[in-house]
Amino acid sequence: MQYFLCLAEEKNVTRAARQLNIVQPALSMQIAKLEAELGQKLFDRSVQGMNLTSAGEALVRLTAPIVRDAEHARQEMAQLGGRISGRVSVGLITSVAQSTMASSSATVASRYPEITLSACEGYTETLVDWVNTGQLDFALINVPRRKTPLAAHHIMDEEMVFACRKDSPVKPPAKLRFDHIANFDLVLPSKRHGLRLILDEHAAAIGIDLRPRLELDTLPALCDVIATTDFATVLPTIALRQSLASGVIRAHRFDQQRIVRSIAWVHHPRRAVSVAAKAVLDVVSRDLAEAAKAASELVEPSVRATLSSRKVRNKPRRKTIS
Numbered sequence: 001m002q003y004f005l006c007l008a009e010e011k012n013v014t015r016a017a018r019q020l021n022i023v024q025p026a027l028s029m030q031i032a033k034l035e036a037e038l039g040q041k042l043f044d045r046s047v048q049g050m051n052l053t054s055a056g057e058a059l060v061r062l063t064a065p066i067v068r069d070a071e072h073a074r075q076e077m078a079q080l081g082g083r084i085s086g087r088v089s090v091g092l093i094t095s096v097a098q099s100t101m102a103s104s105s106a107t108v109a110s111r112y113p114e115i116t117l118s119a120c121e122g123y124t125e126t127l128v129d130w131v132n133t134g135q136l137d138f139a140l141i142n143v144p145r146r147k148t149p150l151a152a153h154h155i156m157d158e159e160m161v162f163a164c165r166k167d168s169p170v171k172p173p174a175k176l177r178f179d180h181i182a183n184f185d186l187v188l189p190s191k192r193h194g195l196r197l198i199l200d201e202h203a204a205a206i207g208i209d210l211r212p213r214l215e216l217d218t219l220p221a222l223c224d225v226i227a228t229t230d231f232a233t234v235l236p237t238i239a240l241r242q243s244l245a246s247g248v249i250r251a252h253r254f255d256q257q258r259i260v261r262s263i264a265w266v267h268h269p270r271r272a273v274s275v276a277a278k279a280v281l282d283v284v285s286r287d288l289a290e291a292a293k294a295a296s297e298l299v300e301p302s303v304r305a306t307l308s309s310r311k312v313r314n315k316p317r318r319k320t321i322s
Contacts (some may be wrong), residue, residue, distance in 0.1 A: 001063050003030045004042065008060050009089075009135070010116070011049040014065040064134035071269060085114030085275040090284070091130055091139035093194060094219055095239040096263065097121035099295075100287040107283050115276050124194040131266055137277045140284065141263040142194035145201065149264040155285055158292050160198070161299055163240050163251040164232040172232075178257035179208050184232040187214035189226050198233060198261050206257060223249065236261055237295035238288070244298035251299045263288070 003020060007027065010016040017024045035042050042056035052060065092101060101119055108117050122130070127139035128148050143152065162181060164170040173180055188210065189196040196215075203210045214231065216222040217240050226233055227248040243249045265281060267273050273281075 001034075001067055003027055004034055005060065005064055005067060007031060007043070007050055008052055008056065010152055011051065012101050013050060048063055050093040060135065061133050065268070068134050068137070078270055083114055084112050084276055084279050086274060087116040087118065088274070088277045088280045089118040089136045090120075090277075090280060091127040091136045091141075092119065092121050093124055093127065093139075093141055093263075093282070094121050094217070095195065096140050096284075096288060097306055099238040099241060099291045101283060104280075104284045104287045108280055108286070111283070112276070112279055115280065117280060119298045122296060128266065131268060133162040134268065134271070138265050138267040138273065140263060140265050140288070142198065143264045144194075145197070148266065149269075152264045152266045155263045156289060156292060157260045157262050158236045158238065159253065159296065159299075160195075160234055160236050160261055161240070161251040161253055162232060162234055163226055163243075163249050165227055168230050168232075170230055170232055172252050175215055175255040176252055178202060178234075178254055178259060179206055181206050181232070181234060182210070185230065186210070186212040187216060187233050188212040189217050189219075189222070190322060193217050193262065195235065195239075198259065201258075202259050234259070236292075237299060238291050241291060241295035241298070244295060253299055253301075259316060276283065 003016075003022075006017040006020055007013065007152070013024050013027060017027045020027065031042065038055075038059070040055040040059075041053050042059060043050045044053055048261055059125060080193075089229075092210045097119070098121070101121070105117060105119060108115055120136075124141040124144055127136065127141050128144065128150060131139050132148075140155065143154070162172055162176060164184075170184060172184075188199065191197070200210060214225065216225065219235070220242075221245045222235070223240060225231055227243055237251070240249065240251055244251060265285070267277075
């Protein structure tokens with residue numbers, strides 16, 4: 001069954017065989033044997049890869065939680081001997097994945113050599129579905145507005161900021177409000193994206209309609225557009241970190257009507273979170289907090305904060321009377 005689930009995840013016989021450390025003919029033989037036992041075709045085979053049939057999708061839903069629970073039990077027993085090992089599957093929303101996935105994966109590989117990590121990125125709703133069906137151990141998502149069947153644990157709140165090209169003629173007002181962005185040419189994620197849902201809900205609450213001229217869900221590409229055109233955007237600080245650090249864009253905080261997105265990690269309430277998964281979560285959460293802090297320090301200070309600091313510095317000293 002592990003062979004089947006690995007192939008269902010990888011969708012490629014070569015990659016799955018490499019992941020399982022077996023030869024391709026052995027994997028193909030096991031899948032054929034399973035299909036014969038069940039009397040069902042589990043995969044559609046094409047030049048693009050291996051895609052699950054409806055029967056295959058049903059088998060994933062039925063077996064993934066069982067296999068994962070058995071793996072967790074094995075991990076817990078190994079932990080009794082002082083080892084942290086096992087396979088961990090984690091999903092990350094794009095803004096988190098592109099900011100921390102590389103560093104977090106490297107840290108896990110170095111610190112926990114017996115953990116096999118499988119990480120993917122996706123939209124919040126997709127990741128919730130994958131955790132619910134047992135395809136992921138846990139996921140980091142934007143806190144959804146709709147109630148989910150998963151157990152959610154708050155990780156952090158992050159400010160969303162206005163951004164434009166460093167030398168752009170676009171000049172936001174000194175006291176920037178969220179409703180001011182309706183006056184700019186915007187590039188934003190599409191309505192499929194969790195960040196866009198946050199922006200649209202905030203816009204509706206203050207009575208404005210967001211009409212971006214461009215919609216891009218690939219955040220690095222969106223940042224490249226900002227860095228090379230006169231478009232503007234509103235994104236979380238970590239999504240802008242690399243562009244801010246390289247000096248190609250500038251970002252401004254909203255003086256009023258500030259927007260904050262909340263990030264949480266979710267897991268299925270009826271499935272235990274393994275020791276290995278907790279170890280991975282600790283690494284990812286720490287890296288995320290550090291990335292958000294570093295990005296926040298690159299944002300232009302608000303006018304209010306600047307004026308306050310000037311008043312403190314320029315406050316005349318009280319003369320003493322002798």
